[in-house]
Amino acid sequence: MASFKTLIRVTWVDTDAAQVVHFSNFFRFFEKTEEEFYQNLGFNFDQIVRKHGIWLPRVEAHCQYKKPAKFNDVLEVELTVGKILEKAVKYLFKVRNKATAEIIAEGYLTVVSASKQSGKAVKIPKEIVNKLKPFLSA
């Protein structure tokens, strides 16, 4: 199984008054990783909309927080594909502190393939499914 990894340095605005990354920002890190994953596979949200007429709205989001992340920490976010259904994909994320290798957070995002016109769930384009398959976790 392949996985996709990217690095994110914690910026000042990511932190809150507890001097750690605000919990909601991990979801932004997940999505940024998903964007870079697509970029790496050779496409992006906008191209998917234009080419296939579909959006990828999120229908479920989950995160467990293990350790705090602080300003300027370098986080390594690892994405794998947990499940590919006909009309939905579940992405799994692991966030590690790059310096210590400790797991900071783990979570997932489930996205559906939705027609931009009707808003209804539609099949994920074959071309995209094929690119996701190598990243499917066991």
Added chain:
Amino acid sequence: MASFKTLIRVTWVDTDAAQVVHFSNFFRFFEKTEEEFYQNLGFNFDQIVRKHGIWLPRVEAHCQYKKPAKFNDVLEVELTVGKILEKAVKYLFKVRNKATAEIIAEGYLTVVSASKQSGKAVKIPKEIVNKLKPFLSA
């Protein structure tokens, strides 16, 4: 069972290029509701820190998205207490479109009581537990 409700009007910055509220912002709406709930019970995060020497870090966050929310929609967020453990509380949230009463999103936040000094989980102060109990869902 009591519940706590608050209204949040969707602002422009809450939306994204799909012209709906960005999924990560629902976690901010959850936390804002939790803050107003505490406010309503007569305390706030800062006072808890000062009085009891504890933070309330989040250890788990979850959300299911049912319908999109748009700019200027008035959302009614309802909080109930799902579970009170010795050192943790699980808050449940339901987000409805105030105008249509449709459920927009549902989710939860699990927060632990952590010593500000040691960082370790500690018992939730009795005084707080007593105030939360009436909001415990069946």
Added chain:
Amino acid sequence: MASFKTLIRVTWVDTDAAQVVHFSNFFRFFEKTEEEFYQNLGFNFDQIVRKHGIWLPRVEAHCQYKKPAKFNDVLEVELTVGKILEKAVKYLFKVRNKATAEIIAEGYLTVVSASKQSGKAVKIPKEIVNKLKPFLSA
């Protein structure tokens, strides 16, 4: 001269590791105040788009920070109209700590009236100009 005032309670996510409101969030407070001002005048961004076919993109933003704002502080944001040009409006903002009446920040936003179709600057609809005039500062 009339002014429009609204209250904003500082939420946890508004703060950063210096335990004060992140400077960029004041611009979000300005815009939220502008939205509530329009709401109060009986319209909103979306209705302006639909009725007049115009957006109100920001062309300039400025803020001076005088005092820090902290978690749970109640801020009073006051909006007045600094200037009405044919195709642009400059809004002035004063942010006070509600409890102490101290000025926290002062700034402005200049917005233009832009055709949604062409993207070009166009005259602000007369109907809107008339509603803004009473708020014009001397």
Added chain:
Amino acid sequence: MASFKTLIRVTWVDTDAAQVVHFSNFFRFFEKTEEEFYQNLGFNFDQIVRKHGIWLPRVEAHCQYKKPAKFNDVLEVELTVGKILEKAVKYLFKVRNKATAEIIAEGYLTVVSASKQSGKAVKIPKEIVNKLKPFLSA
């Protein structure tokens, strides 16, 4: 005169319902660039606090918006030092669309050197001033 440049790819959450980057996010891009600039010079906010006992709070922020930036655009942010005073530094920023070289936005941040203990403005440490000088614009 030297300048510091960094690249920022626009993420989905940076955009708003007008399908462009929300104006407030340019201030976050400015600060991120400042952080990477310090990183490049061999220090960061936290180290300045620990070593010199000073924060760098922002006292003024300004931005002019020339062209919209869209999802997935690669922005090149260029930082130069506009002014070095005894207790304050003014950073100038130019944001260009990397692909077209068009100027998207221009602005500045003025930061002061403030004692963490007293909160009062203090001299910028000599060591930092020396590192900033080569980036001073004419």
